[in-house]
Amino acid sequence: MALLFEIFPNTSEPIYLQIETQIRKAIASGRLKKGDQLPSVRALAEQLTVNPNTVSRAYAELTTEGVVESHPGRGVFVAERRAIYSGEERERRLDEALHRLLDDTAFLDLPLSRIIKRLETLSTQYHPKPPKI
Amino acid sequence: MALLFEIFPNTSEPIYLQIETQIRKAIASGRLKKGDQLPSVRALAEQLTVNPNTVSRAYAELTTEGVVESHPGRGVFVAERRAIYSGEERERRLDEALHRLLDDTAFLDLPLSRIIKRLETLSTQYHPKPPKI
Amino acid sequence: MALLFEIFPNTSEPIYLQIETQIRKAIASGRLKKGDQLPSVRALAEQLTVNPNTVSRAYAELTTEGVVESHPGRGVFVAERRAIYSGEERERRLDEALHRLLDDTAFLDLPLSRIIKRLETLSTQYHPKPPKI
Amino acid sequence: MALLFEIFPNTSEPIYLQIETQIRKAIASGRLKKGDQLPSVRALAEQLTVNPNTVSRAYAELTTEGVVESHPGRGVFVAERRAIYSGEERERRLDEALHRLLDDTAFLDLPLSRIIKRLETLSTQYHPKPPKI
DNA sequence: GTGGTCTAGACCACG
DNA sequence: GTGGTCTAGACCACC
Numbered sequence: 001m002a003l004l005f006e007i008f009p010n011t012s013e014p015i016y017l018q019i020e021t022q023i024r025k026a027i028a029s030g031r032l033k034k035g036d037q038l039p040s041v042r043a044l045a046e047q048l049t050v051n052p053n054t055v056s057r058a059y060a061e062l063t064t065e066g067v068v069e070s071h072p073g074r075g076v077f078v079a080e081r082r083a084i085y086s087g088e089e090r091e092r093r094l095d096e097a098l099h100r101l102l103d104d105t106a107f108l109d110l111p112l113s114r115i116i117k118r119l120e121t122l123s124t125q126y127h128p129k130p131p132k133i
Numbered sequence: 134m135a136l137l138f139e140i141f142p143n144t145s146e147p148i149y150l151q152i153e154t155q156i157r158k159a160i161a162s163g164r165l166k167k168g169d170q171l172p173s174v175r176a177l178a179e180q181l182t183v184n185p186n187t188v189s190r191a192y193a194e195l196t197t198e199g200v201v202e203s204h205p206g207r208g209v210f211v212a213e214r215r216a217i218y219s220g221e222e223r224e225r226r227l228d229e230a231l232h233r234l235l236d237d238t239a240f241l242d243l244p245l246s247r248i249i250k251r252l253e254t255l256s257t258q259y260h261p262k263p264p265k266i
Numbered sequence: 267m268a269l270l271f272e273i274f275p276n277t278s279e280p281i282y283l284q285i286e287t288q289i290r291k292a293i294a295s296g297r298l299k300k301g302d303q304l305p306s307v308r309a310l311a312e313q314l315t316v317n318p319n320t321v322s323r324a325y326a327e328l329t330t331e332g333v334v335e336s337h338p339g340r341g342v343f344v345a346e347r348r349a350i351y352s353g354e355e356r357e358r359r360l361d362e363a364l365h366r367l368l369d370d371t372a373f374l375d376l377p378l379s380r381i382i383k384r385l386e387t388l389s390t391q392y393h394p395k396p397p398k399i
Numbered sequence: 400m401a402l403l404f405e406i407f408p409n410t411s412e413p414i415y416l417q418i419e420t421q422i423r424k425a426i427a428s429g430r431l432k433k434g435d436q437l438p439s440v441r442a443l444a445e446q447l448t449v450n451p452n453t454v455s456r457a458y459a460e461l462t463t464e465g466v467v468e469s470h471p472g473r474g475v476f477v478a479e480r481r482a483i484y485s486g487e488e489r490e491r492r493l494d495e496a497l498h499r500l501l502d503d504t505a506f507l508d509l510p511l512s513r514i515i516k517r518l519e520t521l522s523t524q525y526h527p528k529p530p531k532i
Numbered sequence: 533g534t535g536g537t538c539t540a541g542a543c544c545a546c547g
Numbered sequence: 548g549t550g551g552t553c554t555a556g557a558c559c560a561c562c
Contacts, residue, residue: 009337009340010335010337011232012229013232013233013236014338014339014560014561014562015561015562016562018236021236021239021240024239024240025239025240028239028240028242050562051561051562052562053561053562054561054562057561057562085241090241090242093237093238094238094241094243094247094248095251095255096237097233097234097237097238098234098248098251098252098255099255100230100233100234100237101230101231101233101234101252102252102255102256103154104226104229104230104233105226105230106154106157106161107161107198107200108218108223108227109216109223110223110227112252112256114227115227115231115252116249116252116253118224118227118228118231119231119234119245119248119249119252120245120249122228122231122232122235123235123245147536147537148537148538149537149538173548173549173550174549174550174551175549175550183538183539184538184539185539185540185550186538186539186540187537187538187539189550189551189552190537190538192550193551194330197327197330199355202409203549203550203551204408204409204546204547204549204550205413205545205546205547205549205550205551206413206545206546206547206548206549206550207546207548207549207550208548208549208550209549209550215354215355215358216352216354216355217351217352217355218350218351218352218355219349219351219353220352221348221349222332222348222349222351225348280551280552280553281552281553282553287502287505290506291505294505294506306533306534306535307534307535307536308533308534308535316553316554317553317554317555318535318554318555319553319554319555320552320553320554322535322536322537323552323553325535326535326536331506333506336534336535337534337535337561337562338534338535338536338560338561338562339533339534339535339560339561339562340533340534340535340561340562341533341534341535342534342535349508351507356507356508356509357517359503359504359507360504360507360509360513360517361517361521362411363499363500363503363504364500364514364517364521365410365412365521366412366496366499366500366503367496367497367499367500367518368522369412369416369417369420370492370495370496370499371492371493371496372420372423372427373420373423373424373427374489374492375427375489376489376493378518378519378522381493381497381518382515382518384493384494385497385500385511385514385515385518386511388494388497388498388501389501413546413547414547415547449547450546450547451547452546452547453546453547456546456547
């Protein structure tokens with residue numbers, strides 16, 4: 001089975017971050033489990049038609065964060081699942097992301113209820129159930 | 134009255150955007166009202182110890198967005214409140230901001246309800262983002 | 267294919283605005299289509315012998331207007347066509363432009379019918395403004 | 400009778416140009432005739448609550464264009480009515496103004512008919528009949 | 533290679 | 548004094 005990674009080049013989100021996020025999500029949703037092998041840099045780059053450097057960078061960051069482990073010559077594997085962020089750190093990151101949202105939407109003059117409703121909608125599209133294979 | 138604006142140079146957020154956001158918030162909160170004069174480019178640049186061009190850029194963007202009006206030789210003033218974007222465009226921008234939020238929080242492993250609750254809290258006490266230490 | 271763009275530095279119209287206008291026209295006329303890549307900032311700057319910052323500014327404004335999309339590391343591309351301004355805002359901008367026309371022509375002592383007839387003619391052969399000699 | 404000059408500070412049009420245009424229009428419409436005395440710089444500046452330098456500049460430009468004549472110590476007077484611009488020059492200026500209009504409205508995506516209709520409306524408001532005194 | 537941000541400093545138009 | 552434009556050159560992130 002090929003991992004169904006999907007990137008959207010027509011987005012402001014950097015591609016290497018999209019790749020990271022996709023892998024993190026795949027792990028969070030259980031599609032990828034501890035010990036699973038990730039596609040090689042070259043293979044994934046070809047599949048996504050992006051520059052191999054871009055894939056490398058994503059893998060490198062995931063490696064330094066302990067999400068994946070690189071075993072030179074054998075490949076890159078999903079690491080032991082563990083909480084990467086402390087509770088405090090998660091709070092901080094959540095608040096930071098929410099502040100950014102408030103900044104970005106402040107001048108759109110939309111009621112909070114509208115924002116939340118749309119968030120709920122997008123959230124279900126964003127966290128799809130793992131596909132039944 | 135003390136400093137109207139405050140910026141945090143050691144953040145990934147560009148300075149000119151921090152300035153824009155602060156001004157938008159000051160207007161939204163009523164601290165700045167229609168017709169009020171903003172500090173001069175040079176004065177604000179000095180106060181924030183940034184280059185005048187940086188302030189200029191923030192003012193220019195706010196001007197094209199219709200948030201403020203520039204009158205060369207006289208100064209920059211808070212403009213009449215008006216919505217310049219079409220409903221479609223506002224939805225597009227909302228979706229963009231929400232996608233960014235979902236990306237930022239995807240791997241924090243927090244339930245959506247938790248995110249929304251925190252959003253509601255922060256929304257009421259909306260204030261400038263603290264610096265990354 | 268020869269030069270895509272041409273600017274006239276000895277005009278009162280700012281260079282970055284000339285660049286913006288030329289790109290808008292190229293898109294409107296179909297010479298540039300959705301997805302087409304614009305010349306790189308540095309390349310266009312060299313071609314026009316202006317500072318890269320000047321081109322950058324034009325691209326940045328077109329980006330915030332949604333006319334083009336910037337993908338750092340890849341380039342700037344023509345975006346999907348969309349109307350970002352509300353009907354109200356478009357009327358406001360039309361009125362502003364028309365007022366300027368009336369100011370510019372007020373003392374030429376020409377009947378309105380003459381102005382409109384010429385406008386209809388020019389409208390069909392719309393092309394870049396010639397330089398002031 | 401005081402001349403009912405009116406300026407709009409909340410416009411991008413420079414104030415000195417607004418003053419020039421008003422005087423030109425007053426002459427074109429017959430409200431000011433050859434030999435009529437214009438208000439003094441100081442008086443007009445006070446009436447419009449603008450900087451005297453601004454009025455000075457407007458008078459100076461009108462003087463060099465031959466629209467008014469300055470008689471130091473006596474005042475400024477409307478000059479002999481004459482065509483200031485040659486036919487050719489008028490064509491050139493008209494085309495220039497129309498090109499600017501087309502540039503400014505190109506991205507508003509409005510049909511020409513709409514622009515012309517609005518132009519006709521604004522034109523009647525802009526060239527009011529001289530008031531019956 | 534690509535674009536984005538910022539500084540420094542010059543010059544101009546407007547009031 | 549005010550803001551607006553442009554250049555030159557540095558540094559960074561992304562591909």
